[in-house]
Amino acid sequence: MSPSETGPPDPRIAVEQGVLVGRRDGEVTSFKGVPYAAPPVGPLRWRAPQAAPPWNGDRDAGQVGAICIQPPSGGDPGVGPLPMSEDCLTLNVWTPAERAEPRPVMVWIHGGGFNNGSGTAALYDGANLAKRGVVVVTVNYRLGRLGFFDHPALAAERAEDEPGGNYGMMDIVAALEWVRDNAAAFGGDARNVTVFGESAGAAAVTRLMISPEARGLFHRAVAQSGLGRDTGVPLDRPSAIGGPSLQARGEAFARTVGATLAADLRALPAEALLRPAPNFYGGDNLVIDGQFVTEDVEAAFAAGREAPVPLIVGTNSAEFWWMRPSEISPYGAIDDALTSQERANLYAAYGGEDGYRAHVVSDLAFNEPARHLARLHARNGHPTYLYRFDVVPDSNPEPSGGATHASERPYVFDNLHTVGRPMGERDERAAEAMAGYWTTFAAKGNPNGDDRPVWPEFGAERDRLLEFTNAGPEAKVVPFADRLDLIEAYYDRIR
Template sequence: MSMVSFLAAALLMISLAGPTDPMPRAAVEQGTLIGREADGVRSFKGVPYARPPVGGLRWRPPQPAGPWGERDAGQVGPICVQPPGNGDNGVGPLPMSEDCLTLNVWAPAQSEGPLPVMFWIHGGGLNNGSGTAALYDGTRLAKRGVVVVTVNYRLGRLGFFDHPALAAERAPGAPAANYGLMDVIAALRWVRENAAAFGGDPDNVTVFGESAGGALVTRLMISDAGRGLFHRAVVQSGLGRDEGTPLDGPRRDGGPSMRTRGEAFAAAHGAATAEQLRAVPAETFLQPAPNFYGGDLLVKDGLYVADDVEAAFAAGREAPVPLIIGANSAEFWWMKPSDLSPYGAIDDAMTEAERAAFLAAYGGQEGYDQFVLSDLVFNEPARHLARLHAGNGHPTYLYRFDVVSAAMPEPHAGATHASERQYVFDNLTASPWPTTAMDQRQADAIAAYWTTFAAKGNPNGGERPAWPEFGAEPDRLLEFTNDGPVARTVPFGDRLDLIEAYYARVR
């Protein structure tokens, strides 16, 4: 069947299902999906976009999903293998399994013309999370006239891992180690081929992600394999100054390669061959937990990711797409720079003069301890990437999220890490704390900006406050506050300037 015939058949199937069909059908390349309709939105859940990466397919690139004829798509699939969620509302329900490469789709039951597609990449440090959490239910965004897709991708050492025995069985130049990123790209390819079956426009796809999901968005932006699969990007607290680990060779900071790390882990579990590694129970790879910022999971494999994000943006090699990027006001308020962690080590190279200047800028040790890591890891890198992207001639919109619910119990002094997610999805019922009418007003605003951006590459429209375009109005952003969105100069620019100078010196 030609692509034109396939798309026509898919659209016809949507129209035949009718606007009130409780069991809508969608024709995709692998067969027919039987979804559900409720409250004016059709959903199709637990849809395989690749074959199960089990047995001999563990630590191999994702393979296309096989045909299924008719398939019930009324329930989400298992989450990928991961440690306990410890109350994180972004994890999703059990069971968990290596057979987890599924996605979920929400689309308006009635629409005119192809709709923008919003493709969500969850966070969780590449160790946790899923696209199946109620937090990421796409119903309320779909009601705004978009098709929403959420995805599961391999996590931890099952998703980001290498070993000399695995390298020996690969052909030269074959993809390696970045299997979770490969999964995301495979899912985007599936969306490109099948978006029309849900009323979506394959030529208008927005990738958006938070934390580690945001870091994957920036990697998609610098990956040749991701080029052309998306047309706008949103990075929520997605770092930007982070360093990838090469397959074979030391990191810039001197840390070991992916293969060396994998060999050390395997040796501790008595596995030396590829066959032995694939026979190890999946849960074994959870302990000890791999370190996200310390180099175990962010991979510079030379093929899918050939450079660090900052370097690629600086060289103008990122995707030339409209970008929203930003962070929260008090991301890591609970983590001190004196803590023994890779984050705590970021400021270790400061000179006496630099530290004195930082302490003065932050109003003393208490302010430094509370806010400097948030700025070092998230806020300054977001501003830096925004400057680079805008400087390369691409539409760029910087934000700062500072909405704090009155019921939030933490001694936060700002919006903590990941707290924007329930506002972006307009899913305040999934919030970990009670919410108010104020929270709903801010959720309405941010969801409207995000969906408008997905539609036209510019978040502005309606009667909302205008969001400055960063290239046209340098160092101005939109701040989301309890009183509503406000356009303003980047807050605490003096602090961020000190951080920029510090990074320039040490790197």
């Protein structure tokens, strides 16, 4: 029995493609599984997203769509429910049922290394944020080799001005265009859109900030644990640090499946594209396509070419606590160019080799790059807010010594019930604070208000941040600055 048979009629709104029938749950109305682009299947595999086709009559928007094709997730609560499909370019909207238009819009870009995840996970349910007076949109975008891939045979098919390779980023931009065109139907303000994301989703946010194609589609940005010093891979030439081009990587993969022609590649079952998994930090999924992303993030910020919008950027206190610099991986390799003196100085700053091994990968990949981007953005004259998340629930079984990678997500969404373990009053207070700061920032470009501790603006109070602790938010000087200074000097030398 549908809700309309037991109570008030289901909410109906008209978007450009047709009429959507959503659901109301108390203070919030939701519309789920909404197509923002045509299914990228058949001849549209490895093509830029095309406009979503219109439909006749009412379209039910009571259930989420399929997640994008991806390998097993290993239990990440940010993945969402099956099924999965190449036909996955949908989004979900939560909006206050009683609207005082126009509302700020927050568009969430999920993480997962550009290989996993979706906007459909219960972790990212936008109802609790919408209750604070914003419209929340979560987005699915193509992943892995379906989203980040090129091959000379595919390039030969493209027109001279047709973008290629970076299809996941193209999808995200297409979703933002859809939000621009349809936000008003949900009570949202298309002139006040915040993009926010975590991990690979935050890497997407910083790429949106430097993307010519995304300029003007958003007005605030939040990057949660989103790298910043990483190097992208061009389509047809080696990366800046010498790795093979995206097309060369595509050729190497195609040889493993016996494909030489574009038709052969498009005929492959989607599941055949999952093995071996593309490498996120190693460059397979971080693409410089020349149109949607034209350069590396750090270089663009350093030159003042990023979007002139207010920015929240930050990291967690024990991001990759399990990762050691001796491991054979792209993350383990980022300290390989240290001189013996640089290494000795870092050992001293970390209190010895054990401290170095435990924390240096997190600092090299996340903490120093976040501070660096904050410094650059503030130097360029834009409002900037840096944070460090160090809330650790009593029920956390990990020996991390802090807040591990991705652990801030249920606090930002105020969805503590989705984490699968007991959470206490201090966690509820932390979630109330984070959701409050994030939604206030979306509304006015400044996270401060409602008697919360004042979050220092990074340009006005250089090298001061807000740390989310078990005792509550606290403004302070950036912790462990001596370590970060040594890492900054290392990056300056090698780049």
